[in-house]
Structures are given as C-alpha cells and as structure tokens.
Amino acid sequence: MKKFGNVLLLLLPLICVISCSDDDGNDDGFSSAELVGTWELVEVNVSSPIDLDGDGSSSNNLLDEENCIAGTITLRDDSTYQFEESNFILTPITNNLYVASCNGSNLATGVWASNGSEVAFQGSTLLGTLQLSNNRIIKTVGEDLPGISSFIYERR
Incomplete structure (x- = not known):
C-alpha cells in the first residue's frame, strides 16, 4: 500500500499539469470570420x-502630431x-525637428x-x-531613428 501511495504522489503533479493545459480549442488566435470588416489606422x-x-x-x-495621416484595411468574407x-x-530638418x-x-487590392x-x-x-495581436493588426517596419517602427490598425 505504501508503494501505491508513492506512485500516486509521483503521478499527481503530472496529472495536474496535463489537466491544466490550455484546451479551449482556440489555439490559433483569430478566426477568419473575426477578421472580416474594416480596420482603421490608429497608430503610426x-x-x-x-x-x-x-x-x-x-x-x-x-497620428497625434499630423492630421493628414489616415488609413484603412477592409477584409471581406x-x-x-x-x-x-x-x-x-x-x-x-534641423535641431531634431521633422516635417511630415x-x-x-x-491603394491596393x-x-x-x-x-x-x-x-x-x-x-x-x-x-x-502582418501580425495579429490583442484585436490589432500590426505592421512592424523598424526603420532607423527616428523612422517608422510600426503601423497599428484596430477594427472600426
């Protein structure tokens, strides 16, 4: 009986790890249906x-600095x-100043x-x-200072 108890103690952590794994069936993130719609540029x-x-x-x-910058991506079903x-x-221009x-x-289709x-x-x-993360579509650019590092779109 003592051996059975020892085996059970060894198996218990393994059972906990297996039973606590992610099993919600949505390991792939966004479904295609969730992406359909218009996504608006909210950050450059x-x-x-x-x-x-x-x-x-x-x-x-x-977008906090210049009003002429805007964009959308429309994904259809x-x-x-x-x-x-x-x-x-x-x-x-000069002294760490820039103009846009x-x-x-x-345009693209x-x-x-x-x-x-x-x-x-x-x-x-x-x-x-582009990457999908936290209900956002993200285009990472990573240009040199002070270049564009990313474009971020959110569903309208």
Whole structure:
C-alpha cells in the first residue's frame, strides 16, 4: 500500500499539469470570420518621440502630431481586401525637428489569408504579412531613428 501511495504522489503533479493545459480549442488566435470588416489606422509609431505640430508636446504616434495621416484595411468574407493609406514622408530638418508631408494615397487590392496569428496579403507589396495581436493588426517596419517602427490598425 505504501508503494501505491508513492506512485500516486509521483503521478499527481503530472496529472495536474496535463489537466491544466490550455484546451479551449482556440489555439490559433483569430478566426477568419473575426477578421472580416474594416480596420482603421490608429497608430503610426516612430522610434523616438517627435513634435511635428510644434505644440511643445512630443509623441511616438504620428497620428497625434499630423492630421493628414489616415488609413484603412477592409477584409471581406470572400478573402479579398482593399487597402488605402495616406502617402506621407517624414523628413528631418534641423535641431531634431521633422516635417511630415502628405501627398495622395497608397491603394491596393488583392486576396488575404490568415493562420490566426498572422494575416498575409497578396496582390501588392504594400502590406505583405502582418501580425495579429490583442484585436490589432500590426505592421512592424523598424526603420532607423527616428523612422517608422510600426503601423497599428484596430477594427472600426
């Protein structure tokens, strides 16, 4: 009986680990149906805070600093997409100052697919493969200082 008790004590932690594993059936993150809809650009993050609008307040998010920057990604249930984003250029001037100039829009259409943690866009090189995290679609760019580090979209 003592051996049975020892075996049970050894098996108990293993049983707890197995029984506590994630079994909610949603290991892949977002389903394709959850992605369908319009996603709005809510952040264009730069690596260092800058004050584009000259109000004395710097921000890492260019949308806080410049009104001409906007964008959307519309994902349809037939696996097609439409992308539109302001075409803007961030230019350094002097003394750690920058200016953003907006001119027209970047447009793209094509097809999309998702594995639940990423969404891949075909038909244009503007998007590529983007990450899905916390109800956001994230395009990581990672340009040099003070370049664009990411574009973040949230469902409208």
